[in-house]
Amino acid sequence: MSRTPAERRPDTGPPTAVRRAGVVVALEGVVAVVIAIVLAVHGATGADESFISSYGTAGWFAILGSGVVAGGVALCTGRRWGRAIAVVAQILLIPVAFALLTDSGQPWLGAPLLVVVVIVLGLLFSPKSVRWLADDYAPDAEPPKD
Incomplete structure (x- = not known):
């Protein structure tokens, strides 16, 4: 008799x-989210001429930042769905880090960002993390009852 994951x-x-x-x-x-707030305040003070430039970018950062916060909190509390958000966020940050290192000429921002991305991906793909993620999909687990 096989046992359930629990x-x-x-x-x-x-x-x-x-x-x-x-x-x-x-x-x-x-x-x-902090960048979103800064951009919104920047737009509200009239420092930017284009409405969409400040408020649109602030909205974009607020939505994405909130989702990334939710993914991080999910990982801390043991919800496996947070890993997908975390991995996608790290993959999206890789070109940002390289752009800061090369095109933008801001290696003091790009290098630490790239280091953080590599560390987080290493943590998320470590053997214990992968086992934890795959634990509910063990081959001896019974299929869910309808």
């Missing part, structure tokens, strides 16, 4: 690597 393992929560990645991802989302 019977196979006690619910101890996510591994430390996943929680650490969750904290960093949530902080990345907070940075995006």
Whole structure:
């Protein structure tokens, strides 16, 4: 008789690597939300001539940043769906880091960002993290009942 995933393992929560990645991802989302606020204030003070430039970009950062914060919090609390958000966010930050390193001429921003991205991806794809993610999909798990 095969056991359900809950019977196979006690619910101890996510591994430390996943929680650490969750904290960093949530902080990345907070940075995006702060940028959104700065852009909105910048537009409200009349410093920008184009309405869509400040408010549109602020809206974009607010929506994406909120989603990334949610993904980071999900990882910290043991919800596996947060990993997809975290991985996509890191993949999207790779070209940003390279642009800061090369085209923008701001290596003091690009280099640390690239290091953070590599660390988070390493944490999310560590063996313990992958086992935790795949735990509910074990080959001896019974299929869900209809």
